[in-house]
Amino acid sequence: MTSEDSHDATPYLPGDPASRTDLGALAEAAAGCRGCPLYANATQTVFGAGAPNARVVFVGEQPGDQEDRRGEPFVGPAGRLLDRALEEAGIERGDVYITNAVKHFKFKRQSGKRRIHESPNVRETRACRPWLLAELRALEPDVVVALGATAGKALLGSSFRVTKQRGELFPLPDLDLIGTPAAADPPAERDSARLCLLATIHPSAVLRSDDREGMYEGLVNDLKIAASAVG
Secondary structure (H helix, E strand, O other), X not given: OOHHHHOOOHHHOOOOOOHHXXXXXXXXXXXXXXXXXXXXXXXXXXXXXXXXXXXXXXXXXXXXXXXXXXXXXXXXXXXXXHHHHXXXXXXXXXXXXXXXXXXOOOEEEEOOXXXXXXXXXXXXXXXXXXXXXXXXXXXXXXXXXXXXXXXXXXXXXXXXXXXXXXXXXXXXXXXXXXXXXXXXXOHHHOOOOOEEEEEEOOXXXXXXXXXXXXXXXHHHHHHHHHHHHOO
């Protein structure tokens, strides 16, 4: 099986059912993932990191240039801004788990060696979803925070719009429905919901904005909602 014709990370998950709920075993297996073509140009898989008993999980889009080089999520400029926002919202970074919807850096080269971020497409996001679902099953958090549109669509399907759904806490369905059209059903139809989701902007959107102060304040306010949901 090749990455070009599979576009599915499922075959690379640990075969032992118990290992599929062990974050260490998942990270080790993800290092060898060839579930989509993105692995070929990336330096390495960037798996999630954080507290194994985290009640809040943050899901971003994909690793950036610095994350790809270091093998850790959210350690670049966007990560530093997120650290500051978490502190202001009353959330300890050491108490949360942070990951991405896609585990390999997608980029194009510009001016020689410079690598410019490119957003993953639907097939790449769908291919990587088994890793995200495995992380959520292993962690069993109370709240999942989707940072930006790609993370929101990975969790709620293609109809998700961060501009319309940000800052609102609502239940997620059973994990088997994550990323499917059923996941975007109105909350009243989700009687079996186990997790709460809150969508907000990605920290990189703050860095790109002409109104950084206003965008940053909105991010912090959204994170305060997540903080209040876990007491």
